[in-house]
Amino acid sequence: MQKIQQGFTSSWLWMVIACVGLMACASAPRDSADAVLQRADVAMGGTTLRGISFSGGGSGATFGQAFDPDTAWPKISYSSFSRVADYENAAFREDAARSRAEPTGGGAVPLMGSGEQRTSGLMRGNFAWNLAGTTVTPAPVSLSGRVHDLWTTPHGVIKAALVNHATVVVRNVAGRSLHAVSFTVPGRFRATVLINQDGLVEQIESEQPHPVLGDTPSVIVFSDYRDFGGVKFPMRIRQNMAGFPVLDLAVAEVKPNPVSGIEVPAAVTTFTERVTVDQVAAGIWFVSGGSHNSVAIDMKDHLMLVESPLFDGRALPVLAEVKRLAPGKPIAIVVNSHHHFDHAGGLRSAVAEGATLVTSDLALPYFQRVLAN
Template sequence: MKGILGFRQRRRMRRKLSLLSIVSLILLMLMGGKAKAQDARAVLQAAVKSMGTDSLKCITYSGTGGYVGIVGQNYAPGDDWPKVELANFSRTINFDGRAMREEQVRRQGNYPQRGGGGIPLQGEQRQINLVSGNYAWNLQGANVNPQPAAAQTRQLEIWLDPHGFLKGAIAAKDLVSFERYEGGPARDGGFGEKRKILAYTMGKFRIQGSIDDRDEVVRVQTFVPTPLLGDTVEEKTYGAYKQFGGVKFPTNFHHHTNWDHEERPQGYFGVRDGGHNSFGITIANVQPNVCGEAITVPEAVQKAAIPPVRVESQRLADGVFYLTGGSHHSVAVGFSDFVTVVEAPLDEARSLAVIAEVKRLFPDKRIKYVVSTHHHFDHSGGLRTYVHEGAIPVAHRDIVPYYYYAVMDLAPRTLEPDRLSLYPPDEFQETFVLEAVQNDKYTISDGTRIMDLHLVEGNPHAVGMLMVHLPKERILVEADLFNPPAPNASYPATPSRAATSLYNNVQRLKLQVDQIAPIHGRLVPWGEFAKFASSGKSN
């Protein structure tokens, strides 16, 4: 009996000790968490004091002689984003009002005239972009152009500003801090600079900032969603701080969208992925607490909403349909027991809507092929959705390796998951097929209908650019090389080099064409285009 009581006493004692250990561990964790929070707040307060953020309610700054990289529009996947000159840049941020007004004056400058995004620019282009809370819009003179889809990214831009980052950290509930060595050669001659890192979340975005030994914010980084690449790094580096009315502000801006692969030119898996430099400028004029005119959200902007995805089908020939209804179109072509879709633009929402319409038009046929004319983000953003459906992408050999890298990536997409990342097919990476146009021509046929894919040689828009020809129907499908004006609008005085290259390639290959089905715009009779494209010297 005594032994049993001793055993019970020992068991009760062990329970008490275990409970005491658990309580102690919890207290230590809480104390450790509190200490870490205090450490993070100390780092934050040092930066706020050094940079004068507490006294800053709004700020206006401007500069000249910079550049803008047009993201997702590089000539080849291994190239950097194509650049245009930033003749003038100004920005006003009201931190308390969560509002920003930005003005850019862009011109082509001396940068290479190849790639997408409207290159080459003709003359100077002035852009005025605004955001206030959850509303975004552009101004063209007195005309208001609502941009509801841009509100989130423009709002994020406020908090990627160096002072905006610190103000976001002040409000953050999950602020953490740590130290690490990062960057290239340090001032002391070593490699890497010891920096303090502050990190927090703002909505769905994870934001981190690097603070140097002067307590200056030298780098702010987050990830933004892109349909083709998924979570894509957005990085702002800031340098050459100066004092402006009691506030420190950087005079050197250098921004990246996508990873900087200059020191590793082959990118991931041996595939070149060169686009990253997206913005750079020297800031010359900084005005702390100069707020400009109050930003009032126009009524039209308040009422605007992101329009629903709409697909309209127009029959071009037996079994050939032009799928329009938005800014970017597709073409569906029926064969004996399958369908080929030309172009998968924009994003998954657009692709799902087009796929649904194709299934309605061809209820008993699978989508076997999806033809990608070129790799630009706005023309390939919906490609992964077709791959998830089991379709085989067809692209030129020069961009097939990039698509293997971009499309086969099954890494989680935390910001905007798509079907391929959420529900990957069985043995996807072992069974995935991507057809390459090897000899500058590729034919899809069922023995009766013929679809020919041709390389557009010498075009300035994109490497590996394909045009699609239906010889029996005498239809040509092309993307970005020729974007026709509205029915009653006049043509430019001279054709672009891209339009001329399209015309020259059709002539070189002796293709018989009655009408063009552009991915942008409207159907155009060949004669109308030929008259324009052969009218004179291209610009």
């Protein structure tokens, strides 16, 4: 009986080994990542594509402005939305007319029913800025996100993968075999792009650094491709970030190889964070100089900082200036007014310096989780 049992077990073992071998073969790509990417580049009309612009309308969200921590980003409506991706010059532009689609949540969007807000955000190389009419405002906090937006367009992701040592496996999705090509843009983001048998980009899964969330996942889905003078582009783009929707765009117009005209203004290339300190009472200083402010308070054996906003690029010079106010005293406490990302973007830097975070009971569990990421 023992012999029979051993034989039965042995037979099943060989069957399992055979199945595993077949699975491995099914998931092993026959072509290199470069070969897969080059075929996709040809299929999508990207080999001579220097850039692309597209526009349409739909819905989006005010990322980082949720009404409660760990809930969906407040929904907004886009009456118009356009992007220009200039691959040749590593430049990007986004213009939008947006309004609230729900009454709650933060951000600078006009109150529900009060009309639209028009925004223009640009990037070239290592510089990002916003435009309001002819007024230029440096926006270094937005650089990483705009780099991600440029190189996660359908053609941009192929170009980025080709120069960043991509790898490939075959992934089975709903009974279909898709090439999953993975790569990293150093210091910016890592991504896996799913390419179907027609050589079209169907989905991009990525992670990018964020001052509040840490490594932040994003999924972009492309569908309904059409041909524009030999260049194929999707007519529907849907994206989520950190698990919640941020864009659902119905594309209406596509222009291959536009002249982007994106040049970095002098006010942007010469920009440095300015920290201004004004004493408002004994041991109390108002710390300004940027779009968001802080307050420093001198305590018996330490300093307290109220608000550490935006991102590391703002937080670090603020922390350095505050420490100069009372040499030898550490910044032991950082007080956060609320969880919105523009007010919380510098908390990671303050906590890394040893400060204890003081915030609301509602926000504390959220920050404990995300700041550990």
